[in-house]
Amino acid sequence: QRNTQPIYRNPGAWFVLRYEDVKTVLQNHATFSSQPDEKRGNPTNPLRSSILSLDPPRHHQLRGLVQQVFTPRAIARLESRIEENVHHFLNQVSPQGKMDVITDLAFPLPVLIIAELLGVPFEDREQFKHWSRNLFEGNPSLIASTQQEMKTYFLQQMKNRLQEPKDDVLTALLHAEVEGEHLSENELAAFCILLLAAGHETTSDLIGNAFYCFLEYPEVFEELQAHPEGIPAAIEEMLRYYSPVKTLPRYATQDVVLGEQPIRAGEMVCPFFASANRDETQFPDADTFNIHRTPNRHLAFGAGIHACLGAPLARLEAKIALKIVLDRFGRLSLDRSMPLQLKSSSVVFGLKQLPI
Numbered sequence: 001q002r003n004t005q006p007i008y009r010n011p012g013a014w015f016v017l018r019y020e021d022v023k024t025v026l027q028n029h030a031t032f033s034s035q036p037d038e039k040r041g042n043p044t045n046p047l048r049s050s051i052l053s054l055d056p057p058r059h060h061q062l063r064g065l066v067q068q069v070f071t072p073r074a075i076a077r078l079e080s081r082i083e084e085n086v087h088h089f090l091n092q093v094s095p096q097g098k099m100d101v102i103t104d105l106a107f108p109l110p111v112l113i114i115a116e117l118l119g120v121p122f123e124d125r126e127q128f129k130h131w132s133r134n135l136f137e138g139n140p141s142l143i144a145s146t147q148q149e150m151k152t153y154f155l156q157q158m159k160n161r162l163q164e165p166k167d168d169v170l171t172a173l174l175h176a177e178v179e180g181e182h183l184s185e186n187e188l189a190a191f192c193i194l195l196l197a198a199g200h201e202t203t204s205d206l207i208g209n210a211f212y213c214f215l216e217y218p219e220v221f222e223e224l225q226a227h228p229e230g231i232p233a234a235i236e237e238m239l240r241y242y243s244p245v246k247t248l249p250r251y252a253t254q255d256v257v258l259g260e261q262p263i264r265a266g267e268m269v270c271p272f273f274a275s276a277n278r279d280e281t282q283f284p285d286a287d288t289f290n291i292h293r294t295p296n297r298h299l300a301f302g303a304g305i306h307a308c309l310g311a312p313l314a315r316l317e318a319k320i321a322l323k324i325v326l327d328r329f330g331r332l333s334l335d336r337s338m339p340l341q342l343k344s345s346s347v348v349f350g351l352k353q354l355p356i
């Protein structure tokens with residue numbers, strides 16, 4: 001499809017598949033906006049007020065409020081906490097060495113870390129999982145009702161912070177001001193929903209997909225056991241090969257020609273990160289998994305003004321988790337007693353379970 005119809009009309013949207021075109025869309029936010037116009041979607045949907053769906057200047061003002069929390073330097077301080085928890089989760093694995101990678105490690109690790117950063121209780125993780133599943137796999141009405149439930153939850157958490165401020169993102173957002181004004185309730189809720197959902201679902205998919213790569217390519221597992229310094233480059237290849245985020249929509253703000261395809265103002269355009277990452281013109285032998293690929297300019301974290309805020313955190317969690325697994329486990333084998341199933345989501349790409 002990428003070679004024959006690189007930009008094709010799917011009902012309701014243009015699907016953009018080539019690396020160069022995806023990059024053009026991501027880097028031109030003035031022409032390809034992330035902000036749906038008033039007529040689209042549900043105006044009470046809190047996520048419409050999140051940075052993911054805003055244009056500048058509001059996007060920059062709000063993103064700036066949390067940027068310092070997610071810099072590589074700030075994130076490096078979490079290293080020992082992440083290590084401690086990877087060991088803790090692996091210590092729960094049965095003595096026979098059987099585990100479900102997703103339930104036992106890939107899900108709880110990122111949830112714990114993002115919950116601590118935000119300042120919400122890890123004990124509510126099953127609720128977060130349920131909400132996240134609804135957000136990524138549900139129909140529009142389920143997505144809308146889930147967002148309302150999450151909004152109520154976060155506003156209640158913030159109310160508690162008014163009495164008892166803490167050193168967490170929730171307290172910081174509550175007190176933050178932009179041009180002398182506090183954030184609206186919708187903006188506060190949207191920020192928390194986005195950070196919670198984006199902060200764990202995608203990283204969980206990265207860790208799950210990484211294990212799947214190890215099962216598919218046992219020689220890579222062995223190579224990294226002998227040369228753990230290769231782990232960061234291997235993670236970049238895992239992000240490229242099995243990209244956790246497939247696409248997120250844009251809206252043309254004016255008539256424009258992309259590639260050779262005319263697109264009209266107001267039409268939806270979906271840049272496919274996952275397809276761009278398999279484009280042969282950018283990645284020779286794109287369908288080959290090669291942890292020594294250089295350069296590896298994948299778009300798994302997007303590009304342009306909406307490029308992933310949490311990339312340093314996701315990379316660090318994955319690096320520590322894989323390093324400890326490579327160190328503690330002799331070898332991995334798939335438990336074939338149940339069929340593997342992918343999440344049924346048009347946004348994220350990952351497995352529902354991975355028994356090993």
Ligand code: HEM
Pocket residue numbers: 026034051052053063070194195198199200202203206243244245248249273299300301302303305306307308309310311313314
């Ligand atoms: C944005 C992927 C982990 C927070 C994005 C975008 C992508 C992405 C592709 C761009 C969306 C667009 O262009 O519309 C991923 C992947 C992750 C990951 C593959 C893990 C492997 C995280 C984590 C956080 C996070 C751990 C936690 C804080 C965000 C936020 C945005 C974003 C807040 C919106 C940025 C903006 O609109 O300015 N992510 N992400 N992500 N990501 Fe991530």
